[in-house]
Amino acid sequence: MSDEPVISVRGATAALGARPVLRGVDLTVNRGEVVALLGANGSGKSTAVRAIIGQVPLTGGTIELFGTERKRFRDWARVGYVPQRTTAAAGVPATIREVVSSGRLSRRRFGWTTREDRAAVERAIELVGLTDRARDSVSALSGGQHQRVLIARALASRPELLIMDEPMAGVDLASQEILASTLREQVADGTSVLLVLHELGPLEPLIDRAVVLRDGCVVHDGPPPEALGQHALPGHDHVHPHAAGEPLRTGLLT
Amino acid sequence: MDFLEPAFMQRALLAAVLVGITAPAVGIYLVQRRQALMGDGIGHVAMTGVGLGFLLNSSPVWMATLVAVAGSVAMELIRAYGKTRGDLALALLFYGGMAGGVLLINLSPTGSNANLSSYLFGSLSTVSTEDVTAISVLAAFVVLVTVGLRKQLFAVSQDEEFARVTGLPVRALNLLIAVTAAVTVTVAMRVVGLLLVSALMVVPVAAAQQLSKSFRATFVLAVATGITVTLAGTVTSYYQDVPPGATIVLYAIGIFIVLTLLATPLAKRRARAAEAATRDCDAQVPATRRPTDDVKV
Numbered sequence: 001m002s003d004e005p006v007i008s009v010r011g012a013t014a015a016l017g018a019r020p021v022l023r024g025v026d027l028t029v030n031r032g033e034v035v036a037l038l039g040a041n042g043s044g045k046s047t048a049v050r051a052i053i054g055q056v057p058l059t060g061g062t063i064e065l066f067g068t069e070r071k072r073f074r075d076w077a078r079v080g081y082v083p084q085r086t087t088a089a090a091g092v093p094a095t096i097r098e099v100v101s102s103g104r105l106s107r108r109r110f111g112w113t114t115r116e117d118r119a120a121v122e123r124a125i126e127l128v129g130l131t132d133r134a135r136d137s138v139s140a141l142s143g144g145q146h147q148r149v150l151i152a153r154a155l156a157s158r159p160e161l162l163i164m165d166e167p168m169a170g171v172d173l174a175s176q177e178i179l180a181s182t183l184r185e186q187v188a189d190g191t192s193v194l195l196v197l198h199e200l201g202p203l204e205p206l207i208d209r210a211v212v213l214r215d216g217c218v219v220h221d222g223p224p225p226e227a228l229g230q231h232a233l234p235g236h237d238h239v240h241p242h243a244a245g246e247p248l249r250t251g252l253l254t
Numbered sequence: 255m256d257f258l259e260p261a262f263m264q265r266a267l268l269a270a271v272l273v274g275i276t277a278p279a280v281g282i283y284l285v286q287r288r289q290a291l292m293g294d295g296i297g298h299v300a301m302t303g304v305g306l307g308f309l310l311n312s313s314p315v316w317m318a319t320l321v322a323v324a325g326s327v328a329m330e331l332i333r334a335y336g337k338t339r340g341d342l343a344l345a346l347l348f349y350g351g352m353a354g355g356v357l358l359i360n361l362s363p364t365g366s367n368a369n370l371s372s373y374l375f376g377s378l379s380t381v382s383t384e385d386v387t388a389i390s391v392l393a394a395f396v397v398l399v400t401v402g403l404r405k406q407l408f409a410v411s412q413d414e415e416f417a418r419v420t421g422l423p424v425r426a427l428n429l430l431i432a433v434t435a436a437v438t439v440t441v442a443m444r445v446v447g448l449l450l451v452s453a454l455m456v457v458p459v460a461a462a463q464q465l466s467k468s469f470r471a472t473f474v475l476a477v478a479t480g481i482t483v484t485l486a487g488t489v490t491s492y493y494q495d496v497p498p499g500a501t502i503v504l505y506a507i508g509i510f511i512v513l514t515l516l517a518t519p520l521a522k523r524r525a526r527a528a529e530a531a532t533r534d535c536d537a538q539v540p541a542t543r544r545p546t547d548d549v550k551v
Contacts, residue, residue, distance in 0.1 A: 030438055043273060053418075053419050054418070054419075055418065055419075074421060076419060076420055076421035077421075079419065081416060081419040083415045083416055083419075085413070088356065088413075090286045090288070090411060090412045090413070090460065091285045091286045091287065091288045091290070092282055092285050092463055092472050093406070093463050093466050093467055093468060093469065093471075094412065094467040094468060094469040095467060095469070098408070098468055098469050098470070100406070102405070102409035102412060102416065102417070102420070103416070103420070105405065105409055105420040105421075106419075106420035106421055109406070109420070109421060109422055110406065112402075113367040113405070120444070134470070135467070136467060137467040137468070140467075153416065153510055157420075161522065178383065190545065224261070231518055243479070
């Protein structure tokens with residue numbers, strides 16, 4: 001195995017419509033590292049993650065996954081993605097097992113389901129502690145259990161890198177504990193993790209490094225900030241969007 | 255069983271079974287994506303195809319297929335790339351398609367509003383041998399896609415963003431669903447009619463999910479419901495001289511009501527069981543739920 005970073009973002013810029021959202025972001029996740037991406041609402045953290053997985057086009061800069069340029073990266077089974085969602089359900093009932101099985105498609109896009117696929121799905125469901133509910137409809141689950149299903153789906157391909165967008169949003173305490181211990185096991189097995197968080201919460205002990213975004217720029221890259229909660233983050237300074245004058249923004253645009 | 259005697263009834267029943275299978279088989283993916291009314295839109299667009307078929311003196315079924323496929327691809331592209339006013343673009347497409355159909359059929363020397371009405375509401379006696387051949391070929395395509403690619407279509411319809419990150423060709427699969435839905439509309443056109451096609455795509459699925467917990471069970475139950483109501487509706491319309499499309503749809507809604515009534519005590523029992531299972535372990539904080547983040551037109 002080489003020592004190159006699993007994620008390497010250099011000078012990434014991106015815009016939603018005419019509004020610049022990322023303005024030169026550098027972000028590295030090394031093998032086995034757990035990196036938290038923090039920042040206030042609108043700081044660009046979700047956009048950064050969505051750019052890394054190719055959902056948002058860059059207007060400049062480069063992104064590499066496992067040393068391969070993102071556009072040429074095809075080995076999606078190495079990446080487990082948990083999108084920012086509050087539900088795993090859609091318009092038709094589906095069991096936990098059915099939803100988690102979708103995660104195997106990155107290993108085998110077309111073709112029969114193998115015994116190995118089935119075993120990996122059961123293992124992923126077990127990891128999030130939902131084995132006894134595998135045959136239940138996801139619509140019967142609580143918010144935290146939905147999030148556990150989404151994480152099991154990402155784990156089904158046995159990924160080397162987990163990318164999670166706000167996995168703790170709307171999650172009850174019991175599920176937060178289970179998610180934290182699931183992640184701990186994955187990290188102990190050498191999985192690299194990039195996760196977007198609003199606040200460090202119960203995951204704090206797992207996090208090696210925190211990257212804080214503000215207005216689409218990295219303002220902190222190092223040990224997790226001491227104080228908990230988004231109110232303590234550099235990106236959160238109680239400036240209301242309609243308040244006049246944002247000196248930081250005008251300074252960086254030029 | 256004297257309804258099996260006339261040749262036109264044999265053709266009609268064969269067409270009905272094929273419709274009963276294909277419409278819910280595609281409809282389940284549309285319902286899953288919360289695009290339950292897309293079939294209705296395609297039905298409207300297909301009317302222009304029927305009109306064109308009469309005007310050019312070619313087969314209305316094949317013309318309708320052609321136009322409906324083009325229309326559904328346009329709708330999918332509007333959905334994928336359209337930003338805010340996608341709903342208006344779709345409305346233009348729907349009404350344009352319907353108006354075009356009425357205009358074209360009145361321009362053609364052989365067509366009339368009476369002809370058009372057999373396509374709008376379905377008509378058994380006019381299902382020709384040629385129609386049956388076309389319907390069989392199209393139905394085979396629909397079954398091949400909806401069953402053969404069920405894992406892929408399920409993933410794309412369940413969570414499009416996640417599906418993209420698995421490396422699935424999401425855009426191609428979305429277009430495939432759209433095209434398959436269009437083909438189904440034209441398969442069903444002769445039996446239930448263009449205006450009620452969408453009902454047969456959606457109502458059996460809605461009925462099935464009253465009882466089912468899994469996607470697989472919903473699929474099987476919806477298709478079973480589809481076959482039951484299309485056959486029952488066709489036979490009824492033979493004896494009672496009522497339009498088959500309307501009869502089929504009302505049967506389907508009847509099954510929906512019956513299954514909903516059956517499901518209520520079942521749901522209560524399941525809720526009690528779930529409550530009993532969780533009572534002794536984790537007291538749960540009710541999760542906050544944001545509005546669904548994938549509203550689609």
